[in-house]
Amino acid sequence: MKKLKLAFIGCGSRVKIYSQLAAASQEKFxxxxxxxxxxxxxxxxxxxxxxxxxxxxxxxxxLLSDLPEADIIVIGTQDQSHFEPCVKALNAGYHVMVEKPLSTDLSEIRQIEALANKLKKRVMVCHVLRYTPFYKEVKRMIASGLLGEIVNVRAVEGINPWHFSHSYVRGHWADTSKSSPMIVAKCCHDLDILRWLIGKSCKKVSSYGELSYFTESKKHEHLPERCNHDCPEAKSCFYNAAKYTSKDFRKTWLSQIYDSYDIADDQEVLEWLESSDWGRCVYKCDNNAVDHQVVNLDFGDCTASFTVTAFEHGRHLELFGTKAVLKGGDFYRRHLGADIIVEDHHGNVTEKVFFELSDEAYHHMGGDEGLVEALYEQMVDWPLSQSLESLSEVVEGHALAFAAEESRLEQMN
Ligand SMILES: NC(=O)c1ccc[n+]([C@@H]2O[C@H](COP(=O)([O-])OP(=O)(O)OC[C@H]3O[C@@H](n4cnc5c(N)ncnc54)[C@H](O)[C@@H]3O)[C@@H](O)[C@H]2O)c1
Structure with a gap:
């Protein structure tokens, strides 16, 4: 079995996951x-x-001056630092797997696409959702004709209030001028998935959204700048940064920002929070990422609406077809014991699917594992295994996110 040689640039929380998964497949990587x-x-x-x-x-x-012997460069730097290493790596003859968004600038994304086409190199974007059992099964069901023609789609991404505060209020993606608009940073995944499931190019996009909750207002005037500065609401506040020291939060959240999350004692973490962005009051940050946004999309014979909000947990999807309706996602999994339910127009449930996934794998709905598997499958006998088609689809998905942001800003003026 041919082994693929991986070199990593930007070894933060994402690359940590991918490198661990790749290391566990020693026969492949x-x-x-x-x-x-x-x-x-x-x-x-x-x-x-x-x-x-x-x-x-x-x-x-x-790394890109020394040019180590490798097949693929995996790029996991922050959003604004994807373009340059990606272009350099392609020009040096490597294939690339790069985190989303491909770039924070659409014209750079198109340059990467053109370069990859010219050099006949593979650029794979870490759109982990495509590789989840959930979306793969939805795609299969659509292709099988079970739902008939898809006429409407309704999709929701609930970022989850704590996740939102961690990433988009206190964290890396809070100030969109240093990263990218929330709809690009977070939802290029969702818009990619919509385009992929519907299987057509989108013709029109409109969008509304704003930052409504995580802002300073009169009711927050009495709060200190940091949670551990004797905040009078520390005990009841959902967003109290001291939660980073709890067992569950250490593993899920602290691990993304503090390398010794599993060995540091509480005092050490609290001291670190004292000067860290993640210790700030969520109503007193320099954030400008919107906390809710809606996008309407016209795909020709199919319309779709997408909502992203800080105040919901997980993704849900509803597909309305000429033969049947498909509903599924996190809410259904948690409360109805099924990831996907299909009901025909007689009212009969014709499919009910539940995926056995460990809690660990359920993060990203199993997509991280799927992505690393696909990395091997798609690169091992390139170009036979995969055409460049999917990169152009990915570029379309990104373009939808930029178009949605443009529309949102127009509606605000
Ligand atoms: N696919 C997904 O579902 C998903 C989920 C979360 C984040 N992301 C994306 O992944 C990317 C990385 O996110 P993260 O949370 O892992 O970030 P991170 O901040 O944990 O990691 C980025 C790393 O890049 C390093 N770095 C910065 N400049 C560098 C340079 N010049 N050379 C080498 N290394 C450099 C930093 O030191 C850091 O370790 C972001 O673009 C983010 O939007 C994708």
Missing amino acids: ELVAAADLRPERVEFIKNLSTLENFKSYESGDQ
């Missing part, structure tokens, strides 16, 4: 090199690798 500004993150990947001549670098630039 070799971890040959890693670059990060933080040496301990490179060390983490080095420890996963079985190679004695593993190469460590202090930056993506350094």
Whole structure:
């Protein structure tokens, strides 16, 4: 079995997951090199690798000057630092797997697409949802004709209030000028999925949305800047940063931002929160990412509406077809014991599907594992395994997100 050699640039929380999954498939992958500004993150990947001549670098630039022997460069730097390493890696002859969004600028995304086409290299975007059992099964059901023609789609992404505060109020994607608009940063996944499921190009987009809740107002005037500055509402506040020290929050949330999340004692974490962005009051941050947005999409003979909100948990999907209706997603899984339910127009339930997934794998609905499997399948005998078609679809999905943001801003004026 041919092994694919992986080199990583930007070894933060996403790449940590992908590198662990790749290291667990030693028959398929070799971890040959890693670059990060933080040496301990490179060390983490080095420890996963079985190679004695593993190469460590202090930056993506350094790695891309040295050009280690690898098949694929995995890029997991922050949103605004995808374009440059991606272009350099393609020009150096590597295939690339890059985190979403491909870039924060649509014209750069189109440049990457053109370059990949010209050089006949594969660029895979980490659209993990495409690789989840849930969306793969929905796609299969649509293709089987079970639902007939899809006439309407309704999709919701509930980011989850704590997740929203962690990422879009206190965290990396709070200030859109330093990252990308929320609809691009978070929902290029969802718009990609809609385009993929419907299987047609979108003709028109309109959108509304704003930042309504996570802002300073009169009712927050009495609150301190930081949760641990004797906040009078610390006990009852859902967003109290001290929660980062709890067992569950350490694993799910602290691990994304604090490398010694599993060994540091509570005092150490609380001291770190004292100067960290994640210790700030959620009503007193420098955030401008919207906390709710709706997007209407016209796909020709099919219309779709998409809602993203901080105040819901998980993704749900409803497809209205000429033969049947499909409903599914997190809410159905949690409360109705089925990931997908299909009802025909006589009112009969014709399909009920539940996926056995561990809690661990259920993060990203099993998509992280699926993505790493697909990375092998799609790259191992490239270009036979996959046409460039899917990159152009991914670019369309990104373009929808940028169009939605443009429309939202127009409606605000
Ligand atoms: N696919 C998904 O579902 C998903 C989920 C969350 C985040 N993301 C995306 O993944 C990307 C990374 O997110 P994250 O949460 O892992 O971020 P992170 O901040 O944890 O990791 C980024 C890493 O890049 C490193 N870095 C910065 N500049 C560098 C340089 N010049 N050379 C080498 N390394 C450098 C940083 O030190 C850091 O370790 C973002 O673009 C984000 O939008 C995708």
